[in-house]
Each structure stands twice: as structure tokens, then as C-alpha cells.
Amino acid sequence: MPYPEAMIAPMRDEVTRLGINELRTIEDVDTALGSASGTAFVFVNSVCGCAAGRARPALAHAVATAARRPAGMYTVFAGQDVDATARVRSYFGEYRPSSPSAALLKDGEVVAFMHRHEIEGRSAEAIASDLIAAFEAHGA
């Protein structure tokens, strides 16, 4: 069951204020990812304080620091925007759902994926370092 929007709004804002476009509908997702060309990063946001509370600051650090970034930067909120999240996951191929998580796609194929289990219990610096490495390896 979704959380009250008033509770979620600051968590959305923590990502969108980085210039990352939030995908709220199936149409949004298909418009963003459907062309299957270029590089696209998708952060699957989550209420979970255990992991998302580290992932969001890590993402902010990575966005501010990486020398190269994917051409498209997107986010979707798991558990809140259910249809959009399911649609985003349909672009992730064999990678199973978890939240928070992050995927980097190049020409429609996943080239890097960070699962929840690679986020939880780690410092924001360590998570950011992995994101920066992926951005710089595959970014535009």
C-alpha cells in the first residue's frame, strides 16, 4: 500500500532536485527508455531507510562529482508509482526487482546494475564510488 504522498514528497525531491527526471506513468517510462539508444540511468527510489537513506546522498555525490554522466537520468518510486515501476523493470531484462536499486542502460541493454544488497549496510561514499565508476565507464 502506498505511503501518504506528503511523506514521500521529500524523498522524491531529494532525487529530482539533482536534475533527475521522475517517471510517474507508463507513458513517461516508454518515452524515456523506449528509444533504446544512448545511455540512460535509472534510480529506483524507495522509502526504505535502511538502504535508500544511504543511496540518495550517494547519488547526489555521484551526480555532482562524476566527470561523465549518462545522457538520460531518470528515477521512479517503487511502491508508490507502481505501474511506472513495473514498466521500468521490464527494461531491466534478467535483473530482478529490488528497491532501492540503480540501472545503467546502453542502447537498451543493462550494462551496470546496483542491487539493493549492494547498497545496504555500505557507506554513502562507497555507494557513490561505484556509481561514479559506472557513470564514467558508460556515460556520454
Place this chain on the structure above:
Amino acid sequence: MSSEPGGIYGDRHADRGDLHGVTVILAGRSGRTYLGRWHEATPRGVVMKNVAIHDPAAPGAKPREDWLADQRRFGVAATESVLLVPPDEAGEVARLV
């Protein structure tokens, strides 16, 4: 950037122990392996969430290490949203990562 827990609604439920919310491999004394998020340890057993189970006796079961490698790469193939592993079954615990 601070190494302290950050962000909005930032951190773990520390009252539930260090492993709360962390994806772990719990070795079962039966030979099964339970892979999922540690929720808490109770007198009735270990409560885990979003759990995948490897049963080496199941028809067509992959070798345990191959199964774990698949879970690491592609994510946890959870079949149980919540699972209680009784004390007499719960063995060693290790993080997946």
C-alpha cells in the same frame, strides 16, 4: 560528504540489531540455504523478508555456489515475502556481498 547516515528518513532501525535490513545468507542445518533480508532474531527463530531458498535436494537444483552467484548478479529470486527460520534450523550467517 558525511559518512554518517544521511538523507531524508535516513537510517536503519538500530534496535533490531546490526543485520536488520541487510541481505544475508543463512545456512540451514537441513542443508537448505536461505537468502534474504534479515529482519530480526527472536526466541522463535530468525525472521527474514523477501527470501529465496536453495534446496540441494530439489529436482534440478543448481550447485549452491552457482545459485549464489546467480543471486548476486541478477538479484534475489524471492519466493517468500516473510519467513521464520526456527532456531534448530538456523546456522551460520554471512552477508551476500
